Amino acid sequence: MTLNFSQLWRYEDLLAQGTLMTLLLTVIAAGAGTLIGVGGAVLVRGGPRPVRWAIRGYIEVIRNTPALIQLFIIFFVLPSLGLRLPPFEAAAVALSIYFGAYAIEIIRAGLDAIPRAQLEAGQCLGLTRWQVFRHIVLLPALRTIYPAFTSQFVLLLLGTSLASQVSAEELFHVGGFIESRTFRSFEVYAVICAIYFALVMAFKLAFAGLERLIFRWPMRR
Amino acid sequence: MALVEIRDVHKSFGSVEVLKGITLDVEKGDIVTIIGRSGSGKSTLLRCINALETIDRGEIRIEGERIAADMPNLRQLRQRVGIVFQAFNLFPHLTVERNITLAPVLTGKVPKEKARDLALDVLARVGLADKIDAWPEQLSGGQQQRVAIARCLAMSPHLMLFDEVTSALDPELVGEVLKVMEDMARQGMTMILVTHEMGFARTVATKLVFMHQGRVWEQGNPAELFADPKTPELKNFISSVK
Structure with a gap:
C-alpha cells in the first residue's frame, strides 16, 4: 500500500473548521453538563424526594443507554413532537444531557467525600452555609473529583464524533466527507485520529498544569 | 447570671437517651x-x-440567650463560643494563616489587611508564630491542635x-x-x-x-x-x- 497524504492538504481549511466545531461542541456540552451536574448533585443530596427520584431516574436512563440513541431521539423523534433542532444544536443538547448525568455522579461523590466534621468546623466559626461551601467544601471536593471529571471530559471530546451521525459538521464528519472525495481512507482517518490525539493530549497537559496551579496543598499519603 | 445555664437537658439518638436531664451552671x-x-x-x-x-427538652442559655438550632442569630452566637475538636478539623487546603483568618475576615471581625497581624498574634499565644505559612499537613498533631485553638482565639470568644x-x-x-x-x-x-x-x-x-x-x-x-x-x-x- 502506498501512502499519499498530499491530497489531504487541499482540505486543510475544512479540517481546521471541523476541529473547531469539535472543540466548540465539547466546550458547550461540558459547560452545560457541568451546570446540570452541580445542580443535580446538590438536589440529589438535599432536594425533595420526588426531585431526587427524578434525578436518579435521569442518571440511570442516560448512563445505561447508548449515547447515539439519545442523540437520535433528540434529532429524529423530537421533531414529531414539534421541537426541531439543527444537527449541531441537537448534538450539543444530547451531549450536554449525556455529560450531565455522569457529572452529577462525579460531583455528588466529591461532595460526599468531604468529612462532616469540616462542615461543622466552619459552622462553629459562625460562617454561613454558602461561605462554608465556597471556602471549605469547594476546593477539596474539586480536587477529589478532578481525575474522574477530566477523564469524563476526554471521553466527551472523543464522543463528539457521534454527532457526525446526524450530519453535524464536526471533525469526524469532515473526515467522512474528505474520504468520500479522495478515497484515501487510511490517510484521512490517520490524520483525523492524530488530530483527536493531539487535542486530548493538549487538554491533558492543560489539566495537569491547572491541577498544579489550583491544588497546591500537600496531601496525606 | 451564669455565663452558661443548662437546665434539665434531654437528648436522644433514636431510642437511646444520651442526656437524661442535665443541669449545670458555668460562671x-x-x-x-x-x-x-x-x-x-x-x-x-x-x-x-x-x-x-x-x-x-430543657434549655441552654449562653450569656442569657437561649440556644436553639433554628435561632436567627445562631451564627453570631457561635462567633462567641469557640469549639476545638478531637480531630483538629483544620481546613487542609488553607495555610495556617488562612485557617485562622478565614472566619474573622468573612464575618467582618477584622479587615483583610489586618488579618495577618491577627494570625501572628494568636499563633504567638500558642507558640507557633513561625508556622504561619505552613500547610496543616506539614504540622505534627500537637501543632495542628494548637493551630485549631489559635483559630478559635482569633474570633475572641467569650x-x-x-x-x-x-x-x-x-x-x-x-x-x-x-x-x-x-x-x-x-x-x-x-x-x-x-x-x-x-x-x-x-x-x-x-x-x-x-x-x-x-x-x-x-x-x-x-x-x-x-x-x-x-x-x-x-x-x-x-x-x-x-
Missing part, C-alpha cells in the same frame, strides 16, 4: 472539666451547648469548648496542648473541657463534673472530689484512669 472565668466513661454523654453535651445537636482535644495525640505531644490551655486558663478564659487528662482536671480546673449514664453524677471542687468521691461510680472511675 465567667470557670474552668469546667467534664469527665466520665465513654458513652456517658460528655461530648453530646458539649455539642448541644454549641447547637451542633438539637436538644429534645467561652471555649474543648472536646477531648488530646485524645488523638501521641503521648509526647499532649503536654504542649495542655500548656496552651493552662495559659488560657490563667488569662481568665471561660472553658468547658471534656477530657481524660486527670492531671489537668485536678490542678487547673475550677469545677469538676462527673457524668455517668447521661446524668451529672457528681460535681464540685476538683481537689475535694478527687480526694473524697461521694459515689462508688466516681471512685471506680478515678481508680480506673489513674
